[in-house]
Amino acid sequence: MALGAPIVLRDGSRVRIRQGHSSDKELLLRGFERLSDESRYRRFLAPMPELSEAMVRDLIDVDHHDHEAIVALNAETGEGIGVARYVRHANRPDTAEVAVTVLDDWHRRGLGTLLLEVTGARARKEGITNFSGLMLASNREMMDVFESLGPVRVVDRELSTVEIEMPIPEVGVSPGLRKLLRVAARHDVAVPLAGRDGMPRPAPRA
Ligand SMILES: CC(C)(COP(=O)(O)OP(=O)(O)OC[C@H]1O[C@@H](n2cnc3c(N)ncnc32)[C@H](O)[C@@H]1OP(=O)(O)O)[C@@H](O)C(=O)NCCC(=O)NCCS
Structure with missing residues (x-):
């Protein structure tokens, strides 16, 4: 999977997706x-x-296997605007708890869906076949x-x-998205992110 290439969301804004690492403390705190x-x-x-020091430590303590x-x-400013993470269940190694967070002014551009999809593909690579999630019953956005x-x-x-709980689809990143990420990586160009129907989304009218 090609990460790091710029991706154009459906409203035209550009983002970069990458794995988190242990030096992301400042990024995390600024986002929070x-x-x-x-x-x-x-x-x-x-x-x-x-966020307490201990929570920050836990959140950046990724090993790319049990915790990603x-x-x-x-893509314009380098600021962190969203994160999805999974943590493998200790007693059920094929299952991981997943959570997604997107900054409020970036909601409804398809970023949460993109982050979950990429995280699902990473999880699959590490032998995780199911996600679990705990959320407020009123959180329709996350359920969607x-x-x-x-x-x-x-x-x-x-x-x-x-x-x-849900099985992570075999495909992980949908074929359309995978193709776009590949193209973007090869040419380092921004590509439009397709909607769920596979068609590029027009930018919403103001
Ligand atoms: C849940 C969350 C990650 C969604 O992120 P997002 O980037 O807005 O998600 P998307 O743009 O991919 O939206 C996906 C779908 O959710 C629904 N949705 C998202 N925001 C919505 C809103 N404000 N009202 C109604 N539906 C909404 C829509 O069906 C949307 O699909 P569509 O716009 O293609 O119709 C984001 O709202 C968030 O960070 N919330 C706070 C943290 C949180 O609740 N995390 C979950 C913990 S498990």
């Missing part, structure tokens, strides 16, 4: 500062005014992102949260 209270709550299922992070950068990858099964429902 820009995340709304609502998005923080949705991601961590609790009020999260700041896929980071999206604004999961469902865009494949069929989702609700395995537990609490008062305000829902836990899902």
Whole structure:
């Protein structure tokens, strides 16, 4: 999979996708500062005014096997604008918990879906065939992102949260996206990101 090449989202903005690494502390903290209270709550299922040192350490402690992070950068500024990560379950090595976060002003451009798709492809390469996810029951946006990858099964429902599991599709990155990423890597050019129907999306009208 070709990562690092610029990709054009459906509204025309350009992003770069790469694996996370242990030197991403500043990137992570700057991104967290820009995340709304609502998005923080949705991601961590609790009020999260700041990230503790221990949490930051855990979030950047990726080994690219049991714990992987896929980071999206604004291709123009280099700022971090989104991240998806999986952490393998200790007692079920074929399953990993996945979570996606996109900065609020980047929502609804297809970035969450792209990050989950790329993370699914990475997970598959490391022998993970299922994702689990825990989210607020009201988080329709995240459920939609999961469902865009494949069929989702609700395995537990609490008062305000829902836990899902889903098989990661064999293909991982869809053939259309894979082709676009390959083309982008070869020529280092920005390519439009296709919509779910495989057709390039026009930029939404203001
Ligand atoms: C969930 C989240 C990652 C989605 O990111 P995103 O980049 O906006 O996702 P996409 O643009 O790929 O949207 C995917 C689909 O979700 C739905 N969706 C996204 N935002 C929506 C909104 N505000 N209202 C209604 N539907 C929405 C749509 O169906 C959308 O598909 P479409 O725009 O092609 O119709 C983002 O909202 C987020 O970071 N939320 C806070 C953190 C969080 O909740 N994480 C989940 C923890 S498991």
